[in-house]
Structure formats: C-alpha cells, structure tokens
Amino acid sequence: LxxxxxxxxxxxxxxxxxxxxxxxxxxxxxxxxxxxxxxxxxxxxxxxxxxxxxxxxxxxxxxxxxxxxxxxxxxxxxxxxxxxxxxxxxxxxxxxxxxxxxxxxxxxxTNATKIKERLLQTNEMTAFLLRIDRQTGKRGAEKDWALEAYCQILGNRHYxxxxxxxxxxxxxxxxxxxxxxxGSDSDPQSLESLKAAAQALDSAHNSAVAKAKNITLSEYRARQSKDYLDPNEIFECEKFRISDSYGIEVTESLVEMDKGGRLIRAIAGLEAILAPPEESFTDPKTGQSYPTPPTIVTQKDRTERDNLPLCIDWGNYSARWLARFNLGLHQILKRLVRGDEVTASDTQLVNMTAIAIHCAAHVKAILGFTIPSDCKPIWLLATMLEQLGLKLTFRKQGKRGQQVKLFSLSKEELEFAMHVIAHRVEKRNQKENRTYYAAQTPAAYSVNPNQQPVSTPPLDAIGNSHCQGEDTTEFESPPTDRITLLHCVEILRSGISRGVDAIKGILKRWQSDLRWETVLELEVIAANELRLVESQVPEFYEWLLEEVLPMEGAG
CATH class of the missing domain: 3.40.50 (Rossmann fold)
Structure with a gap:
C-alpha cells in the first residue's frame, strides 16, 4: 500500500x-x-x-x-x-x-492431526482433573467426521x-x-498520524464508557439477548460489566486497563493459581500423584461441559491451572506476593525454566506462548506474570561490576489485583449466603398470607366488653432444608416448558425474594434453560419485582 x-x-x-x-x-x-x-x-x-x-x-x-x-x-x-x-x-x-x-x-x-491430538489430550486431562471418565470426558456431542473437518479447516486457516x-x-x-x-519503506509521518488517530479513538471510547448511565443487572441481562444495541446502550453495558467485575468506580483509566475484559480474565487466572489445590489424588494407571484444582476452576469447566455440547468450545481451565502449577508458578507466586525478591539464579525459577523447555509443546498448546530454546528464567517469569495481570520490577544490589538484579512484583499492579480478588470472593460469598438463606426460610416467601390473625375474646369475657383479645393464629416455623426451594425450581422449569403465560402465572404466586432465590438456584442447576428464557422473554428479570408483576390477591 x-x-x-x-x-x-x-x-x-x-x-x-x-x-x-x-x-x-x-x-x-x-x-x-x-x-x-x-x-x-x-x-x-x-x-x-x-x-x-x-x-x-x-x-x-x-x-x-x-x-x-x-x-x-x-x-x-x-x-x-x-x-x-x-x-x-x-x-x-x-x-x-x-x-x-x-x-x-x-x-x-497447521497440522490437522496435531491440532486434534492436542485438543483431545487437553480435554482428557481436564476430564481427569474433574474426576470424570477420561474417554467420555474428552469428547462432546460432535461426530467424528465433524471433529476431523473442524481440525482440517482450522489447520488450513492457520496456514x-x-x-x-x-x-x-x-x-x-x-x-x-x-x-x-x-516497496516496503516506512513513512514515519504517516505512522505517527495513524498512532495519534488510534489513541484518539481509544480515548473517545474510554470516555464514553466512563460517562455512560448506570444500569441494573436485570437491564444488562435483558440487553444481552437483543440483536442490536445502539452506541449508548453498548457503553452502558460495558460500564456495568466493568463495575461488576472490579467493584470500583468506572473511570477512563480503568476502562483502558480493562482492555475489553482481558485484564479481569487475567486476574481470574491469578486468583486460581494463588488458591491452594483442594487435595491430591493418584492416577491408578501410572501411580503418579496429581493436585486437584480449586473449586473456582473446576466449577467453570463443569458449567461449560454442561452447557456447551461441542468439545471445541470448552475452555479447559483446569488443564491451564495444572500447567502453571506443574511449572512451579504457585510456589514462586506465594513468595513474590509475600514481598520476597528473586534473582535469575533462584533454584525454583531455574527448575521452572528447565521444565518449560522440556514441555515447550504443551506450554504452547495450553498457555499459548512459545518457549525459545535459550529461554531465560526472568523472561519466562515475566511472561507468565503478564498473563495474570502482574508485572516485575527490580533493583540492583552490590558493588559496581558485581551487581545483582533482585526482582519483585510491582506493588501497584499487585495491590489492584488483590483488591479485585477480594471483591470476587465477596461476590461469591454473597451469592452463597443468599442461596443458603433462601434454603433455610423458603416458607416465608412461598405463601401468600391472605388470612388475617384472628382475635377472639377469652372464655370469661363472652357477653362482656371486647376490651381485650388473644391472638390464636399459629404459624409453622420455616423448614431448615432446601426441599422447598428445589421444588420451586422444578415448578419454574415446568412453567418454562409451557410458555410465557405459565411463567407469569407461577411468579405471581411468589413474593419477590423467592422469585430471585429460585432464579439464582436455576442458574446453578440449569443455566442453559435460564439463558433460553432470557432470549425469549427480555422482560423476565423485571417480572421478579412485585412492583412490575404483583402477587395474586395483593393490593
């Protein structure tokens, strides 16, 4: 050009x-x-x-x-x-x-055979870590010819x-x-003009997102099923996503840092590798011991396998976690987060580099970057930390000519990441508490108390002035198990299969709190059914509010 x-x-x-x-x-x-x-x-x-x-x-x-x-x-x-x-x-x-x-x-x-082999190997490893059958767990619902065609097409595309x-x-x-x-001569003036234009576009986008109107979760979810959103709606959805992900005020600098969701995905990976493994288990075939990934990792894999029928769509987060863990990143990160410093000759770092060179093909396939034959320990550590939203900094120690570089984590990125991880933990705890609370007190939400307390006079007051009374209404104490909530979920699922009117009729029988708790439980049990409702009934989440859809007999 x-x-x-x-x-x-x-x-x-x-x-x-x-x-x-x-x-x-x-x-x-x-x-x-x-x-x-x-x-x-x-x-x-x-x-x-x-x-x-x-x-x-x-x-x-x-x-x-x-x-x-x-x-x-x-x-x-x-x-x-x-x-x-x-x-x-x-x-x-x-x-x-x-x-x-x-x-x-x-x-x-570009080799279709290798693409298929590595895909199935990664799927099989994830299945193994999830404690499900390897052979059935490495494949989804796709036919053999479809998987072969996919790998062939992907190889041709890569070429x-x-x-x-x-x-x-x-x-x-x-x-x-x-x-x-x-020719291939560059034009410095044009290059600078293009850079300036790109920066102006990015700045305008960041400003528009930061200044967008705040929306609710129900509005955000309702918009996800729309075919088209106008620019303002796109900015509002992006602002909600960023605010919900990081738990802080959305500013232009935060939008820039987020990079379209790449940073929060990196911090999620950091949270996963910092979490200790659940337990160790032994492969009966080889006798080798493996750590079990944390629940926050395995839950994502299980959810994808439940909702995505084709194995080519699975993220295999457990395999990614295991790759980082086996390289020794968990132990090195624990030291760095404590404030320790490392040198290029650190024993754990040298071991990590040796393993990475030996398993270069697996690192490329699972973690997505190439290990050079002359890989340097600090370069490897910096590359893996960058995938997790962190950076290295260093200081020099020793006399001139004998100085050694001491590397540590950049405090700014570390403090930000730890704040976001704390926010993510709090969100999960709140969700668990809501589910637990609903399970313990479902009767308080599932009954429409139309009856009024009956006040009758005492026996010796018959014929006398009704100057005093006695409350004889008896209320059962709420059950302490999840049976009622699960029953409500099944009622809602049956309504989903019958259509919109059935859903509204069911929701009208419940108070707002039970509606929300049932939907949250449905998200856990059958998220794919909830996605279907969201796509077919954009106003579904508004119906969870009694102001929008009053209870039968209310008012």
Whole structure:
C-alpha cells in the first residue's frame, strides 16, 4: 500500500461524505436498509468503510468508487476471505493492498492431526482433573467426521494466516490480477498520524464508557439477548460489566486497563493459581500423584461441559491451572506476593525454566506462548506474570561490576489485583449466603398470607366488653432444608416448558425474594434453560419485582 497523504486540505476534508459499517452497528435499522440497497445507497457517499462483517452476502454492482483499499492484519481473515472482501465491489478498479508481514499473535499449528491430538489430550486431562471418565470426558456431542473437518479447516486457516502475504498474492494472481510493488519503506509521518488517530479513538471510547448511565443487572441481562444495541446502550453495558467485575468506580483509566475484559480474565487466572489445590489424588494407571484444582476452576469447566455440547468450545481451565502449577508458578507466586525478591539464579525459577523447555509443546498448546530454546528464567517469569495481570520490577544490589538484579512484583499492579480478588470472593460469598438463606426460610416467601390473625375474646369475657383479645393464629416455623426451594425450581422449569403465560402465572404466586432465590438456584442447576428464557422473554428479570408483576390477591 503506497503512502497516502493523511492531512489533506481542510476544505476538501470537510466535504468528504463517509459511511461506516462494522459489527457494532450493522444491525441498526438504518444500516439494514443501507445494506439491502447498497448499490444505490453508496452513491450518496465518497467513501465506504467496512469491517469483515460485510465480507459476504452483499455486492456493489455499479461503478461509483474509483479505488478499493484493503488493509489486512492477519488476525481473522484468510486469503480467501480477504479476496472476497476486495471483490464486494464488482467494477474493475485498482486494488491498493497492505498485508501484515507476520501474524500479530504468533504463528499457529497447521497440522490437522496435531491440532486434534492436542485438543483431545487437553480435554482428557481436564476430564481427569474433574474426576470424570477420561474417554467420555474428552469428547462432546460432535461426530467424528465433524471433529476431523473442524481440525482440517482450522489447520488450513492457520496456514493462510501464517503466510497471508504470499497466500493472498498467489490467490489474486490466479484471479488475473497484476501486482505493482511499491516497496516496503516506512513513512514515519504517516505512522505517527495513524498512532495519534488510534489513541484518539481509544480515548473517545474510554470516555464514553466512563460517562455512560448506570444500569441494573436485570437491564444488562435483558440487553444481552437483543440483536442490536445502539452506541449508548453498548457503553452502558460495558460500564456495568466493568463495575461488576472490579467493584470500583468506572473511570477512563480503568476502562483502558480493562482492555475489553482481558485484564479481569487475567486476574481470574491469578486468583486460581494463588488458591491452594483442594487435595491430591493418584492416577491408578501410572501411580503418579496429581493436585486437584480449586473449586473456582473446576466449577467453570463443569458449567461449560454442561452447557456447551461441542468439545471445541470448552475452555479447559483446569488443564491451564495444572500447567502453571506443574511449572512451579504457585510456589514462586506465594513468595513474590509475600514481598520476597528473586534473582535469575533462584533454584525454583531455574527448575521452572528447565521444565518449560522440556514441555515447550504443551506450554504452547495450553498457555499459548512459545518457549525459545535459550529461554531465560526472568523472561519466562515475566511472561507468565503478564498473563495474570502482574508485572516485575527490580533493583540492583552490590558493588559496581558485581551487581545483582533482585526482582519483585510491582506493588501497584499487585495491590489492584488483590483488591479485585477480594471483591470476587465477596461476590461469591454473597451469592452463597443468599442461596443458603433462601434454603433455610423458603416458607416465608412461598405463601401468600391472605388470612388475617384472628382475635377472639377469652372464655370469661363472652357477653362482656371486647376490651381485650388473644391472638390464636399459629404459624409453622420455616423448614431448615432446601426441599422447598428445589421444588420451586422444578415448578419454574415446568412453567418454562409451557410458555410465557405459565411463567407469569407461577411468579405471581411468589413474593419477590423467592422469585430471585429460585432464579439464582436455576442458574446453578440449569443455566442453559435460564439463558433460553432470557432470549425469549427480555422482560423476565423485571417480572421478579412485585412492583412490575404483583402477587395474586395483593393490593
């Protein structure tokens, strides 16, 4: 792609008419209408910017634009998909194409057999750690031919992404195109302009999220099932997610740190590896002892296996935890969190490096980064800590020429991460307490007390003035088990199978507290059914409030 002037004269820039379509706005009413008649719609604009979301299903058949520009970073689009994107505009005009010289997130495996083997190995290890049968636990509901096809397609995609420049050049040549190379010299001025533009876009996004209106959990959940959200709704949902994840005020700097959820996922990984293993158990086949991952890890795997039928969608968090634990990261992190310092010659660190080099293929497959043959201990530690949202800092000790670097955790990142972990623990405790409270006192919520206490005079007051009375109403003490709550869950599940009116009829019989407790228990027992309700009944969570859906006989 030849360098283009990024600072045209103000008069011309002001006259440009630009339309942009991407994944966040392609579902809006105006863009749906635009896409339906795109050949005529583009005639009102000087430029059309599109993302891969407009790579198929449309074409512009009449001449309007005099050039097509393609910028491909090698993240998601293969050569075939890049070519499809270029040819959405049918008239023959020059293509100006730039392709990243290498994949931004590293080269990936192209061998379909190895991809399948490592996928099943990871699934099997997770099944083993969850104490379920290895053979049945390594596969989901997918057929053999479907898994084979998936791995073959994935291998082909990886090959194209690994070699996108050559692959796209070869494909376009076969399609009759002639290339004019403009060189690979960089343009420092253009590069700085692009960086400034990217920073401005990021800053505008961070500010919009931080200033967005606060919404409730029920509003957030109701919006997740919508096909399209307007920009303000997107910002509000993002603000809620960040606030709920970190437990602090949402500022522009926090939105920037979050990086679209990457930081909170990293801190979740940190919480997992800091937690001690539940217990050890022995593999009867090999006699080798293995630690059991913490409950917060195994619960995520069990939930995914219950709700995601295809094994290619499983996260295998237990296998990831075990990989870090076997490398010795748990022990090293405990020391660093206490405030200890380590050197490059630390025994535990040297052992971790040796294990990583020996198991480089497994580290790449499970943890996602490549171990170089000359791997340095501090580089390895810093890379693994970065995956967990932490950073290393160092100080020098000793005389000049004999100084040794002492490495420790950066306090700012550590304190922030520990605050977030404490917030996550508190959220889990609150959920457990609500569930326990509902289980202990379900009768207090499941009955509509229409009857009034009956006040009768004492026997010796018959015929006399009713100046005093006696409360003879008897209330049973609430049961101390979860039977009633579980019964309510089954009633609600039966209502879900019968439709919207049945759900409303059931909820009307309960007070608001029992409605919420039942839904929380349903989330644990059958989350997939709750997701179905959310998608089919967007106002479902509003019905849990008695102000919206009053109880029968209330008022």
């Amino acid at each position: 030849s360098p283009l002037p990024l600072t045209p004269c103000p008069a011309r820039r002001a006259s440009w008419r630009i339309w942009s379509i991407h994944s966040d706005n392609s579902g809006s009413d105006e863009n749906v209408a635009f896409i339906k008649d795109i050949t005529n719609a583009v005639k009102n604009f000087d430029a059309l910017f599109t993302s891969p979301s407009l790579g198929t299903g449309v074409d512009i058949s009449e001449y309007h634009f005099d050039s097509v520009f393609g910028v491909f970073h090698g993240v998601s689009q293969t050569a075939t998909e890049c070519a499809q994107q270029l040819y959405r505009y049918r008239p023959k005009v020059p293509f100006h194409i730039w392709v990243a010289p290498r994949p931004p997130f590293g080269y990936k495996d 194209s992404l690994n070699n996108l420049r050559d692959d796209l050049r070869s494909l376009l040549t076969e399609m009759g195109n002639t290339f004019i190379y403009v």
